[in-house]
Amino acid sequence: MQEINKEFRVRSSEFGDKAKFIIEGLNAWFGRNQALKNINMSVKQNEVTAIIGPSGCGKSTFVRCLNRLHEEIIGARCEGRVIFDGKDIYDPDVDPVLIRRRIGMVFQKPNPFPAMTVYENVVAGLILEGRKKKSELDEVVEKFLRLAALWDEVKDKLHQSGARLSSGQQQRLCIARTLAVEPDVILFDEPTSALDPISTAKIEELMQGLKKDYTIVIVTHNMQQAARVSGYTGFFLLGELIEFDRTNKIFTNPANRLTEEYVTGRFG
Amino acid sequence: MKNVKLNKDTAFKWLTAFLAFILLLLGIGILLKLIISSRLSFDAFGLKFLFSREWDPVQRLFGALPFVWGTFVSATLALIIALPISIGIAVFLSELAPIWMRKPVSFIIELLAAIPSVIYGLWGLFVLAPVMQQWVEPLLGKYLGFLPFFKGYPLGVGMLTGGVIIAIMIIPTISSISREVLSAVPAHQKEAALSIGMTRWEAIWKVMLPYGRSGIVGAIILGYGRALGETMAVTMVIGNTPNISLSLFDPAYTIASVIANEFTEATYELYISSLIEIGLILFVITFILNAVARFLLWRMKRFEEVRG
Numbered sequence: 237m238q239e240i241n242k243e244f245r246v247r248s249s250e251f252g253d254k255a256k257f258i259i260e261g262l263n264a265w266f267g268r269n270q271a272l273k274n275i276n277m278s279v280k281q282n283e284v285t286a287i288i289g290p291s292g293c294g295k296s297t298f299v300r301c302l303n304r305l306h307e308e309i310i311g312a313r314c315e316g317r318v319i320f321d322g323k324d325i326y327d328p329d330v331d332p333v334l335i336r337r338r339i340g341m342v343f344q345k346p347n348p349f350p351a352m353t354v355y356e357n358v359v360a361g362l363i364l365e366g367r368k369k370k371s372e373l374d375e376v377v378e379k380f381l382r383l384a385a386l387w388d389e390v391k392d393k394l395h396q397s398g399a400r401l402s403s404g405q406q407q408r409l410c411i412a413r414t415l416a417v418e419p420d421v422i423l424f425d426e427p428t429s430a431l432d433p434i435s436t437a438k439i440e441e442l443m444q445g446l447k448k449d450y451t452i453v454i455v456t457h458n459m460q461q462a463a464r465v466s467g468y469t470g471f472f473l474l475g476e477l478i479e480f481d482r483t484n485k486i487f488t489n490p491a492n493r494l495t496e497e498y499v500t501g502r503f504g
Numbered sequence: 505m506k507n508v509k510l511n512k513d514t515a516f517k518w519l520t521a522f523l524a525f526i527l528l529l530l531g532i533g534i535l536l537k538l539i540i541s542s543r544l545s546f547d548a549f550g551l552k553f554l555f556s557r558e559w560d561p562v563q564r565l566f567g568a569l570p571f572v573w574g575t576f577v578s579a580t581l582a583l584i585i586a587l588p589i590s591i592g593i594a595v596f597l598s599e600l601a602p603i604w605m606r607k608p609v610s611f612i613i614e615l616l617a618a619i620p621s622v623i624y625g626l627w628g629l630f631v632l633a634p635v636m637q638q639w640v641e642p643l644l645g646k647y648l649g650f651l652p653f654f655k656g657y658p659l660g661v662g663m664l665t666g667g668v669i670i671a672i673m674i675i676p677t678i679s680s681i682s683r684e685v686l687s688a689v690p691a692h693q694k695e696a697a698l699s700i701g702m703t704r705w706e707a708i709w710k711v712m713l714p715y716g717r718s719g720i721v722g723a724i725i726l727g728y729g730r731a732l733g734e735t736m737a738v739t740m741v742i743g744n745t746p747n748i749s750l751s752l753f754d755p756a757y758t759i760a761s762v763i764a765n766e767f768t769e770a771t772y773e774l775y776i777s778s779l780i781e782i783g784l785i786l787f788v789i790t791f792i793l794n795a796v797a798r799f800l801l802w803r804m805k806r807f808e809e810v811r812g
Contacts, residue, residue, distance in 0.1 A: 337701030347692040351714035361700030417700050
């Protein structure tokens with residue numbers, strides 16, 4: 237496995253100054269259980285990178301290490317370097333709050349704030365700054381709800397609770413809430429696994445549109461989804477990165493036998 | 505064989521059902537007895553009983569207003585003092601304290617609720633009241649004396665000391681329920697808050713507490729219900745004077761205290777009946793408050809289940 241990882245390190249330098257993330261020797265634990273083992277990988281700017289693998293392979297843990305959310309779980313910790321725009325986000329002088337404002341996240345289960353209205357949900361990350369005027373906030377709400385392809389459906393319900401939307405709408409509301417903070421990167425952690433096929437298609441389409449302005453990392457257990465939306469794919473198994481390459485290579489001509497068995501549906 | 509087992513189960517079911525109903529019947533019985541026994545006083549004073557300030561056993565005049573006033577003001581004062589402290593404790597223990605500390609400290613705080621009321625009363629009388637008289641009340645009088653609440657001579661025993669004692673006694677109730685409510689807020693809510701760059705503080709205040717608001721309100725009402733019904737400790741420090749004064753330094757009286765103090769001296773029927781009638785008032789008020797609190801807590805749990 238070490239050999240393969242070395243090979244990736246060479247490969248990741250291919251991205252040159254287009255590398256948004258360079259991950260080096262990343263290990264993560266839950267208590268004593270090691271969830272990630274020496275991950276070395278890069279994420280290219282303005283590209284969709286998919287992370288695939290069977291349940292429990294560490295793919296969610298991996299993306300949660302990219303915005304320092306992993307450490308918020310009791311007993312969880314990680315080691316290694318996650319270089320984001322040339323700066324290690326695990327340096328002691330880095331404020332995780334500021335990191336999370338630049339690296340947004342959309343979760344598996346739609347999680348709007350039920351005590352807030354649709355409007356308040358969108359600006360939840362902004363009112364913290366406390367300097368936005370009402371008219372500015374109105375603009376922000378419309379802009380990002382449009383970007384999240386939700387505006388037409390909710391423009392008359394802006395002052396209802398966010399929890400009263402359908403789950404597909406809730407997920408797009410969460411995307412709008414994430415976008416409104418104006419991050420560079422959006423991490424999607426199985427964003428469509430709780431949604432119906434139509435909502436899934438809407439969110440995949442949305443992701444394609446976001447690619448030109450954002451760097452996207454998506455965790456998915458759905459291989460067709462990875463093939464549809466991503467340019468690069470990493471395959472994780474039992475906490476290790478087995479293979480990382482262009483998506484079409486992973487799905488048509490993988491270098492590793494395990495990857496081939498997984499993408500052809502022989503296990504997982 | 506099967507039948508025998510079934511019969512035993514059935515018998516057991518009826519036995520336990522009977523045990524459960526005894527308590528329910530007892531509650532209803534108490535309520536009925538209170539209503540019947542307060543009849544005499546109700547016939548004599550009618551609704552005026554609620555609004556009269558007169559409490560004069562010699563003249564055979566009885567009015568509940570000073571006690572209702574004392575009960576509500578002392579309980580409200582206690583809630584004002586206890587609420588911020590309790591929420592602070594709940595937030596600390598559910599979110600901020602180191603893991604090893606959470607369980608033992610929660611346990612100790614909940615144990616405080618097990619200290620007998622009379623012990624709080626003793627402590628209140630011998631420790632708290634002198635401190636209030638010598639330090640707290642003079643200071644409040646000096647700096648906030650322009651407010652009607654802090655006028656008059658610092659006696660040490662009075663509404664303020666009563667409120668502080670009740671506050672200490674309801675903090676375990678409010679803080680432990682609020683802590684449970686906060687712990688029941690799903691992790692995905694906190695993660696959503698953190699992922700848009702909220703600090704922990706903001707995540708707690710803007711997302712987690714609002715998410716659990718109906719549960720927190722339930723905790724508050726439950727604490728308030730306890731505060732209204734608290735007897736012994738308050739009796740020992742509130743001054744026991746049926747008096748309606750805006751100043752918190754003045755002695756006051758609560759419903760529970762007057763019943764505890766005077767039922768042995770109630771030498772004629774109307775006197776007893778009047779004491780029972782104010783008891784009925786307290787019963788009804790605390791019953792309604794508890795019902796509302798339980799309903800809010802129940803609704804929050806159910807809401808949680810529906811949302812998955």
